[in-house]
Amino acid sequence: MFSAIKRFLIGRPLKSTELGEQKLNKTKALAILSSDALSSVAYGPEQILIVLVTLGTAAFWYSLPIAVGVLILLTALIFSYRQIIFAYPHGGGAYVVSKNNLGTNAGLVAGGSLLVDYILTVAVSVSAGTDAITSAFPSLHAHTVGIAIIFVIFLTILNLRGVTESASILAYPVYLFVLALFILIAVGLYKVATGAVPPDLHAPIGTPIAGVSLFILLRAFASGSSALTGVEAISNAIPNFKDPAPKNAAKTLLMMGGLLALLFTGIVYLAYYYAIVPNAEETVVSQIADKTFGRGFMYFFIQGTTALILVLAANTGYSAFPLLAVNLAKDKFIPRMFLIRGDRLGYSNGIIILGLAAIILIVAFQAQTEHLIPLYAVGVFLPFTLSQSGMMVKWLKEKPEGWVPKFIINTTGALISLIVTLMFFLTKFQQVWSILIFLPIIIFLFHRIRKHYDAVGEQLRIAAEQPHVPIEGNVIIVPVAGITQVVENSLNYAKSLSADQIIAVYVGFEREEEKAFEEKWKKWQPDVRLVTLYSHYRSIIQPLTKFVDTVEHKASQHNYRVTVIIPQFIPKRSWENILHNQSSLLIRSFLLYRRNVIVSTVPYHLKK
Template identity: 80%
Template sequence: MFASIKRLLIGRPLKSAELGEQKLAKSKALAILSSDALSSVAYGPEQILLVLVTIGVAAFWYSVPIAIGVLVLLTALILSYRQIIFAYPHGGGAYVVSKQNLGLFPGLISGGSLLVDYILTVAVSVSAGTDAITSAFPSLHEQTVLIAIIFVILITILNLRGVTESASILAYPVYLFVLALFILIGVGIYNVMTGQVSPELHAPIGTPVAGISLFLLLRAFASGSSALTGVEAISNAIPNFKDPAPNNAAKTLIAMGVLLALLFSGIVWLAYYYGITPKVEATVVSQIAEETFGRNLMYYFIQGTTALILILAANTGYSAFPLLAVNLAKDKFIPRMFTARGDRLGYSNGIIILGVLSIVLIVAFHGQTEHLIPLYAVGVFIPFTLSQTGMIVKWIREKPKGWVTKLIINAAGALISFVVTIMFFLTKFEQVWTILVFLPLIIYLFLRIKKHYEAVGEQLRLATCEPPIVIEGNVMILPVAGITHVVENSINYAKSLKADQIIAVYIPFEREEEAAFQEKWEKWMPDVRLVTLHSPYRSIIHPLLKFIDTVQRKASESSYQVTVVIPQFIPKKGWHNILHNQTSLMIRANLLHRRDVIVTTVPYHLKK
């Protein structure tokens, strides 16, 4: 039944040879890997105005030079990540760059930051999109958490179906959003140029404003830079592109940068010219759309596509998180299960874990994750800073052709990213301080996992100086609960292995049972030694383990191996298991951690 449901939801399994068919063309990759960055246009400009409004509406003209600063940072990041794509064509992005050029700990900081950031991407994006829906339909407000969870489950299932299938479906809403905003910006600019918008709605650029300071401008710049989250996703996901993967990834990155720059600058300029003031009940984009079109079909089209892009921005996390997890898993910093491909050739374990953790966040914050946006942004700018710095070290060390230009690009990106990171800590410390707690914990966990894998490898390696175990013979212990076909089957199996001694162990709770069973056994199987262990406290496990330990100590003196053979009957139907005590499972669970004791189960399958 489970297999049928899985087949229905996820689709038929794909052969490994079909992996090439799961690679992305540039048009689809642009949609699913840019959705996070493009969706930030819906809130990035608003973040700038929210800081400037503390001084007054006259300060709104500063949003234009601040936006120019954000575009300069965007240019530096796009050019830098383009260089990273060609320098590290197998993906990994900031984690690989930082680890190889700055060392292990900077690499783990980048990797840990991005893993958490992608979880936040899903939680924040889906919650923001859900808020847009419940704003349009207030009666659904009490179901915010449930709606958000349903969206996460749907996106998770869609990604489990494969990269190309999810891209084919999710590309349409992303391009509809881009089209809607270009129409909005185009009509808005036309209205301004034709004099349909009064110039009195805004203060002229250069108007003196009392109370303005460099600190406040830097704070507004840092807040506006939240529009750049998701820029790094393409460099992490190079393996998802069709060949030549680096070239296609670089072209997609440039296309994303151009789209983001045009949309961001257009919204900022229209917000300034229209004199838009941030409101709790209406976003900046909503106000611009209403001023431009009124509350007509076009307005609702823009709002609908905005809600969709906010939800689908989560897909950037689903595209990048599994690939980053693969790189960390290959380096043995997280479980190896993240390197396994699923039925549809995607890294299913990474996709499922991302979905589960994002649902945990949504439930924990009751779907109100908007105050996680600063943490979400600083979680990206730390890897931004480290990756740019790592590229600086790379160019200085290798000095390839044109390295000075590349060095200047990365130095500019590193400096601006560092300033933005510091501004987040200075201005929104109460919202981002947790990163100073969970990052060390994540790095500690990475190192503990790495240490475990190294210890396992050292102990399993044939070159180790560990002496081989010498086995002179075998003693088999067989717990029995009665005289049945299950026990008979297990004894026959033990005899077939030519054991030196077979000991059947019966644990009665009453003395009368003990004598009666010994008598029956002598008549049924006299050639197999029976040991009875009376258990006055009605425990099976404790006396059995005590007996096994006694036998094992004596056997080890003669280099004999102790094997515990556990009879177990298997019901025909799975649900029948709940009708039985599962004693054999408890015995096996307790024995698996016993040194120098081999545990084997002999199943007996019931026919009805």
């Protein structure tokens, strides 16, 4: 039943040899890995205006030089991450660059920040898309959390089906959004050029503004830079590209940067020329579309594709999180389960964990995650700063041919990213202070996990000088609950082993039961020693484990091992297990943590 449902939801298992078929071409990769960055066009320009409106609408002309600053940062990031792609073609992005050039802890800060950021990407994007839907249909507002969770489950299942399949489906909405915005910008610019939009709506460039300060401008720049979240995703996901993977990833990164620059610049310019004032009831993109097309088909087409891209922006997290987790797991900083490929050759454990974490966030914040956006942005710009700094160190150490221009690009990117990060801390400390707590905790956990794996490896390693203590004999203990075929099956197995002694152990709750069982046992299995234990508190585990410990202590003095063989019957139908006491599972769970005790289960399968 479970297997049939699984096959229906995620499809047939794929052979390992089919891995090449699951790689992405540039067209699909652009859609699946750029959705987060491109979707930020829907709110990045608005974040600039929200800061500038405190100075009055006349200050909106500052959005143009601020947009130029954002484009300079975008250019530095694109060229820097392009260099990272060729320098580190196996992926890992900011984590690998920071770890290799700035040290392990710097790498863990970058990796931990991005892991949390990808969870926030899913939660924030899905919640924002849900808000767009509930705004259009107010009757659904009471079901916001449920709708958001359904979207997360849908995206999780879609990604479990494989990278190629999810990219094939998600490419259409992403390209429709790009098309819709290009049409909006083109028609808007045409109206501006032909004089259809009155030029006196906005204040001229250079209008003096009272109260303007460098601090406010930097704050607006930092807020507008939230449009650059997701730029690093391609450098993390290089293994998902078809060969030659680095070249295809680099071309995709340039295409994404070009699209993002054009869309961001166009929206900022139209918002300035139309004198759009941000408000809580209607987004900036919605106001521009309304003024350009009116409330007709094109308006609803733009709004519909915007809502879709906001939801699908979460898919960037699904693409990048598992691959970043793989790099951290290879270095033993997170559980090794993140290295395992699922039935469809994706890193399914990473996909499932990401989906569950996002759902927890959505429920915890009731899908109202707007105040997490600054934390979300800091989670990106901190790794941006570290990765740029790491590349600076790399060029200074290696000094390959033509390294100076690369060093200048990385230095520019590092300085601007650092300024943006500091501005977020200075201006929105109440919303981002938690990063100062959870990042040290995450890094501590990373080191504890690594310490555990190192300790396990050290203990499992076979050393030449390690003394070998031979096992001289074996004592077998068989817990019995009655005289049944299940017990007989286990005793027959025990007798087939070369054991020095076989002891059957019966735990009784009544003295009369003990005596009656002993009499029956003598007639049934006279050659097997029976030990009966009386339980004052009707517990099987306590007296049995105490007896095993006693036998093990005596056996260890003679280099003997104790083996506990647990009889267990298996019902024909799995659901029938709930009708029976799971004593065998409890006994096994307790005994597995006993040193020098071997635990073995002998199943007896029922036929009806």
